[in-house]
Amino acid sequence: MPEVTLPVVLAAILALSLNAYVLFGGADFGGGVWDLLATGPRRARQREVISHAIGPIWEANHVWLILAIVLTFTCFPPVFARLGTVLHIPLTLMLVGIVLRGSAFTFRSYDDERDSVQRRWGRVFAGASLVTPVLLGVCIGAVAAGRVGPLRRGATFVQSFVDPWLTPFSLAVGLMTLALFAHLAAVFLTLETDEPALVEDFRARALWSGLAVFASAFGALLIAPEQAPLVGVGLLASTWSLPFHLATGVAALAALAALWGRRYHLARVAVGAQVSLIIWGWAIAQYPFLVPPDFTIDGVAAPAVTLRLVLITLGLGIVVLVPSLLYMFRVFKAGPSHSARRLPKGGLEL
């Protein structure tokens, strides 16, 4: 197992924040996918459930991405510089996706007048939700494949800035990410409504997208040994990554089985475990590299003072955030119980 040093702890926190982003933010993106693919007689109702589920929490979920970025540039500055340089193009495109998605969703949900404008925003929201996960996966795939190396002198533009990420393996990981987010969202959505017909809709979607995850993961795995030697070897061969692998498979199957048996709470736990195990499997397969082939965790870490201060900051942050978050969840779960006694209804519906 990895030796526990300060940089390794921070790298683990980095993986954790990525994990949280994929879990929560991923479900939001997946929601966008189902918004786009809403079909059948209950189309409008499906969209409503999706919008309602994402509503209050959206900005909060987004924070995990920012945390990951800030941790990267504070604790592993060369990694941030390298990723920003070599993956400039996919990251920029991903950014456009994030901007469009975030603003489209907000505009749509705060603008109550239901008209054609609304529908147009819906489409922007959904389209961006489709593209962004693929690009995120492409970037992860490029890192995992060990293709994000130093720039070489005399290399052409394409060699430096396109070849590292435009590979079948990266694309396969991109598709897998999309399938995974959609799967995640569908599973979560089964619990967001009481209407049996809608639950069935989301169950069917969850099952299909679950199969898509399997197919794309299998595809990526097939290409991995050749295209991503490091991860390929790590994933398949290393002694402690094998159990991870098995656990991921078990979680995935458990999620599908639970869906099949309509045990949605169980399915939610299983799919959460599956996603987390994938992230950690990737992280551990790469160890001790942060960005293969040359950046190891210890090699690129910032000075110890900085790392220690970041840990302290995170600790303080948690002291403020955890109670706030718990409070927020309590408020939202409590429902409008305090209600009309305090604030008379009527007046401007805002």
Add this chain to the structure above:
Amino acid sequence: MSDLLAARSQMAVSLGFHILFAVVGIGMPVLMVVAEQRYRKTGERLCLDLAKRWAKGTAILFAVGAVSGTVLSFELGLLWPGFMEFAGPVIGMPFSLEGFAFFTEAIFLGIYLYGWDRISARAHLFAGVMVAVSGAASGIFVVIANAWMNAPTGFDVVGGKIADVDPVAGMLNPMAFQQTLHMTLASYAATGFAVAGIHAFLLLFDRQNAFHRRALVIALLVGAPAAVLQPLSGDLSARAVAEYQPAKLAAMEAHFETGTRAPLVLGGWPDMETRETRFALKIPGGLSFLAHHDFNAEVQGLDRTPRADWPHVPIVHTAFQIMVALGTCMALIALWAALLAIRRQDVCSNVWLLRALTVAAPMGFIAIEAGWTVTEVGRQPWIVYGVLRTADAVTPMPGLVVPFLGFTLLYCFLGVIVAWLLYRQIIRSPRPTEWSRTYAPVGVRHA
């Protein structure tokens, strides 16, 4: 367009866009809390509606602030990998803290928006206060990072690499206090004046509208004190700049030759070749007094800086003049309103004040853009003053014009949409039907 210029322009556009939303994210929660507080105290339904409307506006703008901020954090790596690789260990701290402040703000904004009838009155007001406090904290932390770029401390440079890092010393850099104070006040002044201006404009046509009257008074309550303090805080900033970035000060003031009894140059167009400022009004000893509070003090001019290291003097000077002129206007208008209020006259019926406020609506925001132009362009050619050059920090990626134009278009598009939405949702007066349902009429019109 060179890649460096494209990168700088993209950064400028992104920041110039983000700052608008950031400022609203700092100022608006204060307005909203004041309105809610008045409602809780007086039971005036109008104030409740104002608080709700403002909260909704804050939410829309907050989301755009969040996405544009996300773009910025990526851009630090996409455009300035050299800068982040160098500076990350020192100024990562304030950015991490900003992340937490933002998270807290998001959580409590959620509670505020969705909690109107779910939590007690006191808890709800507390949520509003938390939004306001964490909004201000967000801004303060990032500006600390920027202050470090102006007056870098807390590290050594050994062989081109950063060494002996002390992030706490980095955060306590000598520009931090002045800049954060000035920026926080600017946010309140700009938001307060913008809101006051909009309602003043609407009042001009609908003199008795109680909704706009209430909104105007609350907005002035927040904006006017900040506007009065702003020139004083600006003076603190200017003296810190004089000490730590003499070349920037010289460019701001178009001060070419070092000398005692340095004149204050008002207006004009500085010529970097002839080192003259044409069409300017010069006040003898004025600059010496402003920079050092002594008419005879020596003020360092641009002549002490190698010509290659000058910032673009006309831009910096003009931007600075714009900020100061607008700041003076805003402070005077604020004092005028205060005078009327002290004399117990009705601020909302003074047509001339309403007109002045209407004109002043965008002033705060323009001053903010101008102020940042001073800070950022005035720091050139350095990205970290005296330590790292902007040209050495930019990405090797070619073709940066493409993302620059792309993001500019995207931002223009978003800007139009946001303006339209705000109009539809927030600014437009409540329709008479919405009104008469709830309120006892204040004026004839809705009787």
